[in-house]
Amino acid sequence: MTDLLWPGDDRAGDLFSDATFLAAMVAVEEAWLDALVGTGIAPAGAAKEDLLGLVWPSHHQWLANESELGGNPAMALVALLRDGLRERNPDAARWLHRGLTSQDVVDTALMVCAREAVDRTLAALREQVRRLAALVEEHRATPMVARTLTQHAVPTTFGLRAAQWLTGVLDAYDDVVGLVLPVQVGGAAGTMAATVELAGDLPDPVGAATGLALELATGLGLAPSTPWHTSRATVTRLGDAAVRCTDAWGRIANDVLTLSRPELGELSEVAGGGSSTMPHKANPVLATLVRRAALTAPQLAATLHLAAAESVDERSAGAWHAEWATLRTLLRRAVVAGEQASELLSGLRVHEDRMRATLEAARDDVRAEQRSMAELAGTAPREEYLGATAAFLEAPLARAAGVLAATPPREETR
Incomplete structure (x- = not known):
């Protein structure tokens, strides 16, 4: 998956590509079918089918075309899978997707794909925390002028400037590490009525039906959940966490862009980009591309919030549909910006x-x-005018040490 109009998009690889999303939807269908068999609702012969093997690259265009008829890709996929199963495993064909609805498949598949984005973003943030903590330590006492409203203000240190960068990254890390990626299983209208009906011969049909959500979550590596189909906080939190990251990275990029101007020359990228016509140029390309993401991410998150606010009934017309590509774009851009920000910091020259x-x-x-302060106090001016600068470095450094000492949260369950 590439995008010539978003340089660096290739860093995100197959994240949320059509093939990856199709594979995630197939994984949802396969895990659900196995869960139906595991609870005794479906016959044993319906399980352990390689459903992904039924979806070929040649089907992708057909699926894209057919998705317009139903308004989402799940309906066409189910038809394709059932057609492929009909001859070789009639039981699997008959029980495939039973109890699910298209929103269950799409929402849960979105969470499966989002997991990779979250993991990669966390890895980038941890690397940035490590690098920024080192910058703070190295430049504790490196003097520089502080600037407010673009003008010289009072003395400060580059260590304190880097500590502000670090605080932003740590805040973003806290948001991302706290994300929960749940399964969505509610059936046609969030009641699981079809699944309870299918489990009618079991001693506890309701317990069996609700237990399937736990089995599905376990099979997919997601969090179990009651239906959240009309409460879109799961999606908006993902978007908000991505924007918190791009905010933090944009703040760093803006400082690099400003301080790397030739008339200042206080910072520079290790290898700036060239110009098509001016051989002397060493443009701060990484900072430019990171800033680009920071400028465009909030609008994408705003679309997610607007869609959440427009949620209505037991499935929204249009608002739900607006989320999918928006979330994909936002998370891909966050992953790209995260890696670019890490590269920027690793090669930053002070x-x-x-x-x-x-x-x-x-x-x-x-x-x-x-x-003026010394005159008011009736004392001679101190040699330095750095106030509590040194003390203000300790809190972000302590937070950074805690992050770096902890096991990456998502590695604990692998």
């Missing part, structure tokens, strides 16, 4: 001499506040 020179050149102006 030009301490330029930071010191700029601060020294502005010495009289940036000490103006200090002189």
Whole structure:
């Protein structure tokens, strides 16, 4: 999957590609069929079919075309699978998808695909935490001028600037690590009535039906859940977490873009991009592309929230459908931006001499506040004017140490 109009999109690979999403939907159908057999609802012969083997690359265009007729890709997929099973396993063909509805398949498949995006984003964030903590330690005392509203303000250190970057990344990590990816199983209208009916010969039909959601979750590596088909917080939280990440990365990118201007030269990318006509250029391409993601991600998340607010009845017309491609685009772009931000930080060059020179050149102006405070207090100005800068580094460094010492959460269950 590639996108020439989104340079770097290839970093996301097959994440949320058509083939990957089809495979996720097939995995949902297969796990559900196995669960039906496991609880005794469906006959034993219906289980353990290789459903993915029934979907060939040549089917992809047909599925895309047929999806328009039903408004979603699940209906066409079920028809294709049943047709492929009819001769070789009539029981599997008959019991496939029974008790599910198209929203169950699509929503759960979205969560299966989102898991890879979450895992990759967490890995990028952990790497950024490691690199930023090292930058804070290395530049605890590297002096530079602080800027407010684009103008020189007072002295600070690059260590404190990096600590602010680190805090943003840590906040994003907290959001992403707290995400829950649940299965969606509700049947036609969120009641599981069909599954309870199918389990009518069992001692506890309701218990058997609701237990299937747990079996499905276990089989797919997702969280069990009651139906959430009309409460879209699961989707909006994913979007919000992605935007929290791009916010944090955009803040870093903006500083790099500003401080790498030739007239400042306090930061630079290790290998800037060239120009098609100007051989002297070393453009901060990674920072530019990260900023691009930060500028476009909030609107995608806003679409998810608008769709959630428009949710109606037991399945929404249009609002639910608007989520799928939006979520795919947002999560792919977050994964790409995360890897670009990691690469940016790993090769970031800090030009301490330029930071010191700029601060020294502005010495009289940036000490103006200090002189007024000393005059008010009736004391001589201190040699430095860094306040509690050093102390403010400790909290983000402690948070970073905790993140890096912990086992990556999603690795615990693998």
